[in-house]
Amino acid sequence: MKNIVIVVGTRPEVIKMAPVVMELRKSSTLKPILLSTGQHRQMLDQALKSFDLQPDFDLALMQPGQTLTELTARVLTSVGSFLVERKPDAILVQGDTTTVLASALAAAYARVPLGHVEAGLRTYNFDAPWPEEMNRRLTSPLCRWAFVPTEQSKANLLQEHIPSERCFVTGNTVIDALLWMRTRLESLRVDSVQLAQRLGIPDSFTGAYLTGSRKPWVLVTGHRRESFGQGFDSICQSLLRLAGEHPDLGILYPVHLNPNVREPVDRLLSKHNRIALIEPTGYEDFIWLMDRCKFIISDSGGVQEEAPSLGKPVLVMRETTERPEGVGAGTCRLVGTDPQRISVEARVLLENPSEYERRSALANPYGDGRAATRIREILEREMIRD
Ligand code: UD1
Ligand code: UDP
Numbered sequence: 001m002k003n004i005v006i007v008v009g010t011r012p013e014v015i016k017m018a019p020v021v022m023e024l025r026k027s028s029t030l031k032p033i034l035l036s037t038g039q040h041r042q043m044l045d046q047a048l049k050s051f052d053l054q055p056d057f058d059l060a061l062m063q064p065g066q067t068l069t070e071l072t073a074r075v076l077t078s079v080g081s082f083l084v085e086r087k088p089d090a091i092l093v094q095g096d097t098t099t100v101l102a103s104a105l106a107a108a109y110a111r112v113p114l115g116h117v118e119a120g121l122r123t124y125n126f127d128a129p130w131p132e133e134m135n136r137r138l139t140s141p142l143c144r145w146a147f148v149p150t151e152q153s154k155a156n157l158l159q160e161h162i163p164s165e166r167c168f169v170t171g172n173t174v175i176d177a178l179l180w181m182r183t184r185l186e187s188l189r190v191d192s193v194q195l196a197q198r199l200g201i202p203d204s205f206t207g208a209y210l211t212g213s214r215k216p217w218v219l220v221t222g223h224r225r226e227s228f229g230q231g232f233d234s235i236c237q238s239l240l241r242l243a244g245e246h247p248d249l250g251i252l253y254p255v256h257l258n259p260n261v262r263e264p265v266d267r268l269l270s271k272h273n274r275i276a277l278i279e280p281t282g283y284e285d286f287i288w289l290m291d292r293c294k295f296i297i298s299d300s301g302g303v304q305e306e307a308p309s310l311g312k313p314v315l316v317m318r319e320t321t322e323r324p325e326g327v328g329a330g331t332c333r334l335v336g337t338d339p340q341r342i343s344v345e346a347r348v349l350l351e352n353p354s355e356y357e358r359r360s361a362l363a364n365p366y367g368d369g370r371a372a373t374r375i376r377e378i379l380e381r382e383m384i385r386d
Contacts, residue, residue, distance in 0.1 A: 001031040002089035002383045005112075007079065008055070009039030009099025012174075012302045014047035015283055016118060017094050019176035019372035021053060029380055035082065037061050037075050037099045043257060043280050050181070050283035057082065065259055068098060068131060075102035083110035089383065093139070094118055094173075095301075096132035104139045117375065118172060119146035120153030121322035128320050129301075130226045136322070145382065147375050149366055150325055170374040171367025174305045179369040181287050190288055199285060201252065205276040209250040210292065216350065217250030218242070219293040221300050222317060228260040231337045235317060236268035238339040239297075242346050243274050249350070251275045252289065295349045295356075297335075297342065304332050305366045313359040315345050325365035330358060 006021055008014045017034075024032035036044060036055035041062045048054065059078045061071065075098060083091065083106055091107045093100040094117040107114040116139055126134050140146060140162055148154045149172035157167050196206040209217040222235055239251055255265050255277050269275050281289065290296065290310050296303060299317040307314045308331040315335045316327075326332035335341045349356050 002029060003031050003033055003086070004379065005033045005035050005083070005086070005088045005091040007035050007037065007091060007093050007099060007103045008044065009037040009061075009075070010097050011040055011043040011047045011280070012300075013094045013097060013099065014044055014051070014053070015177050015302065016173045017092070018047075018051040018053060019173045019180060020092065020094075020117065020375055022051075022180075023372040023376040024379075027376055027380060030376070030383065033057070033086075033088065035059070035079070037079065037103070039071060039075065039097060039099045040257075046280065046282050051177075071098050072102045075099055076106050079103045080106035080109055083107060083112050088112060090115060090144075090379070092117055096121070096129070096136045096139075098131070098135065101135040101139055104142045108142045113144040114142055115145040115147060115375075115379065116140065116143040117147045118149055119143065120148040120157045120167070122153075122156045123320045123322045125320055128226050128318065129224055129322070132301075133322065145378065147371075147378070149371070152325060168374070168378050170378070171369075171371035172305055173367070173371040173375070174302055175309060175364060175367035175369045176372045177283070178287065178306050178309055181284055185284055185288060188284070195285060195288060199254075199281055200278050201276050204273065205250055205252065208274075209252075215248045215250065216294040217252055218346070219289055219296045219298075220251060220253040221256065221296075221298045221303060223256040223258055223261050224299045224318065225260075227299065227317070227337055232261060232264040233268065234337040234339060236264055238337065238342040239269060239275060240272065241339045241343055243272055245343060245347070246350060249274065252278065252293070254278050254280050254286070254289075256280060295346075297346075305364075307331050308364040308366070309362070311360040311362045313349055313356065315342060315349075317342075323366075329363060329365050330361065333359075 006017055008017050021032050024030050034055045036058040038058055038060040061074045090113045092115040093103050123133050146167045147170045154167045154169050192210045196210055295313040297315045304323045304326045314332045316332050317337050319336050335345050
């Protein structure tokens, strides 16, 4: 058996690597070893629990208010030592976090072949998303296998002179995760009132929006570093304005644990009776919520990829995106963080039914739910050759 280390550090990495772990467990030639850097703590554990996963090793590196340099140094040193000690046959990273870049560098130093899941996404603007664009761009030349979600992401890598024999179009594993979780949700038969109580959603919100008359409500997430400070104040002002302009509208916002997010959100939004602020939710609960909202306002990468499968339009609180396919499909629209733009775009979704229908069409450009199977098959083939 060949040992493959699968590294996860944050919530989205767990969600998108879970299908890969489950697939590799089926292999008769490859053995997955799940390594957590613990870049996130509560949010990582919550996501692992959603998939009944436990890391084989946990480096537990998160510190409150961590800086990028400190975290990078800790991941590089700790993953580096792990690789030297364990000598795995390959290592897989996913996405664009500090865990990804520092682990990729550690792999290069330890001369362990690297696979990059969700490679090739680009904005070609180092400032947005920051530092994720930089993390992705620096990781690409280090990897032996680039598992790209779409033809567009492959074209990006070819343009950067990454050899085509290293690029494999697999689809995005987030679709595998989403389909897996939807099947699980069907068997769980979730009760709305119980779920709302478990998530700490106020009874008044539950009564108005999740049971009974089911008035329209918007699901919100946000955490991008380039929006910290002024951008987050503006995001909160946008939500207050929306609630003011639409007296029936509810807003449900699971607030990311980064203190740079929580401070402005608590300060500006906690008093409004139609804006419910809750803790980050488990993946199954978040899918349940996405399924029921009218539309989503978010700066999340993963949410942009999931929304087309759920038929939910997304107003993307960013000026640029490394995921242009969702914008092309009509589901996602870039709105930045300006209250006026967000107000205009939200009005279209709330008051123009034919446009709403058009933007909630069910077609996902990011994958068919078989990305992890393809990754397993490619690795089995490639590693026998080695
Ligand atoms: C990180 C990633 C970002 C990814 C996001 C997913 C980097 C540079 N950023 O951003 O690409 O989109 O995760 O959510 O890799 N915290 C907790 N508990 C947690 C998680 C975070 O308390 O479970 C707090 C801590 O104070 C921590 C801070 O949030 O120091 C920042 O966490 P960090 O992982 O550095 O950045 P994120 O903003 O979460
Ligand atoms: N998500 C979740 N609970 C939440 C908010 C989001 O499980 O409270 C999921 C969401 O469905 C998506 C992923 O987390 O799969 C996105 O994570 P995040 O926005 O933190 O990171 P990004 O995708 O922007 O890197």
